[in-house]
Amino acid sequence: MTTAPLTRKDGRAVDELRPVTMTRHWLDHAEGSVLVTFGRTRVLCAASFTEGVPRWRKGSGEGWVTAEYAMLPRAGSERSGRESVRGKVGGRTHEISRLIGRSLRGIIDVSALGENTIALDCDVLQADGGTRTAAITGAYVALADAVAWGTERGLIKARSGRPVLSDSLSAISVGIVDGVPCLDLPYEEDVRAETDMNVVQTGDGRFIEVQGTAEHAPFDRSELGALLDLAASGNAQLSVLQRRALAGPSGEPFTVSSSESSTGPDVPEPH
Numbered sequence: 636m637t638t639a640p641l642t643r644k645d646g647r648a649v650d651e652l653r654p655v656t657m658t659r660h661w662l663d664h665a666e667g668s669v670l671v672t673f674g675r676t677r678v679l680c681a682a683s684f685t686e687g688v689p690r691w692r693k694g695s696g697e698g699w700v701t702a703e704y705a706m707l708p709r710a711g712s713e714r715s716g717r718e719s720v721r722g723k724v725g726g727r728t729h730e731i732s733r734l735i736g737r738s739l740r741g742i743i744d745v746s747a748l749g750e751n752t753i754a755l756d757c758d759v760l761q762a763d764g765g766t767r768t769a770a771i772t773g774a775y776v777a778l779a780d781a782v783a784w785g786t787e788r789g790l791i792k793a794r795s796g797r798p799v800l801s802d803s804l805s806a807i808s809v810g811i812v813d814g815v816p817c818l819d820l821p822y823e824e825d826v827r828a829e830t831d832m833n834v835v836q837t838g839d840g841r842f843i844e845v846q847g848t849a850e851h852a853p854f855d856r857s858e859l860g861a862l863l864d865l866a867a868s869g870n871a872q873l874s875v876l877q878r879r880a881l882a883g884p885s886g887e888p889f890t891v892s893s894s895e896s897s898t899g900p901d902v903p904e905p906h
Contacts, residue, residue: 641815643824645674649817652807652869655893657776657880666753667780669880671773674821675763680773681756682781684790688750698748700778702735702755704728704770710762731767734844738771738804738835739778741843747791747799753781764822768806768833772873775804776880783885803838805873809862811854816861818869830854834866838874 641649653674662668667682688699705728708714718724735757755777757770782799785791793799810820810828820828832847847859854862876891883889 641813641817643817645821647819649815650865650868652819652872652893653821655873655876656890657773657876658888658890659776659780659880659883660886660888665777665781666784667777667782669773669776669780670760671769671776673765673769673819675761676765676769676821677760678766678769678773679758679760680770680777681758682774682777683754683756684781684785685752685754686750688752693750696746696750698745698750699752700736700739700743700745700748700755701752702732702739702757702774704731704735704757704759704767706759706762706766710759731770734767734835734846735771735774738806738843739774742775742801742804742837743778743782744794744797744799744801746794747797748785749790749792751785751790753778753785762822764820764825765808768808768835771804771806771835772877776877779803779881780885801837802841803874803877804835804843805838805870805877806833806835807866807869807873808833809866809869811858811862816858816865818865830858830862832862832866834863834870836867836870838877840867840871 656672658670660668661670662681665681666684670679692699708717718728735755755774757774759766779800782791791799808820809818809832811830812824812828817824825831828850829852830849834845835843876893879891
């Protein structure tokens with residue numbers, strides 16, 4: 636690890652997020668939806684409240700939260716065929732779908748859902764690095780709106796005074812680029828990073844999942860600590876932005892941006 640300054644192509648400091656926006660109610664029909672952008676990465680997250688649970692969960696009295704992740708054919712620099720047409724979901728797609736669902740289940744009381752399912756669909760409209768972390772960050776906002784929708788209709792009932800959502804949830808990428816720990820890697824940094832890591836955290840800073848790989852060179856304990864510190868800072872900023880988004884008006888498109896200075900009011904967790 637080096638302490639020499641790194642000149643990033645987009646002009647950001649090493650500890651600076653890309654510009655982030657969140658637009659709630661982007662879709663008319665979904666119980667929760669948000670279009671989230673991290674720089675040039677754009678992900679649409681939709682939450683659907685559906686009756687019933689997977690067969691293996693029937694009779695448990697508890698609900699389920701699941702997620703599906705996909706990329707539009709032209710999300711990247713070249714067109715990629717639709718996996719549905721090929722008839723097989725790729726390993727990366729399956730892995731990311733499971734990561735999103737697993738992360739969301741870490742902050743929701745599924746017993747409050749009854750035998751109902753909330754499905755999150757996370758579709759990458761444009762990819763420039765950090766698609767899975769953007770998907771997790773947006774999926775939480777969509778999930779919170781779906782929980783509020785179900786609560787208002789008496790379909791979701793908090794148990795024993797516990798909140799349905801125990802905390803917020805966000806994720807961010809970090810990595811070591813040219814020997815320097817950096818926050819929120821775009822594609823051009825991600826492909827040449829010596830170390831690449833995705834960090835999922837709750838709003839109060841607890842870790843849900845940490846995925847880290849030494850792509851080109853091993854990393855040591857001090858570098859790991861530096862990366863986790865960067866991730867914690869980035870996720871704290873995303874948590875503030877999520878609260879601002881959820882504190883906005885319901886039922887109509889509403890956008891918040893990291894470029895705005897106001898932190899806005901805290902939003903109470905749905906019950």
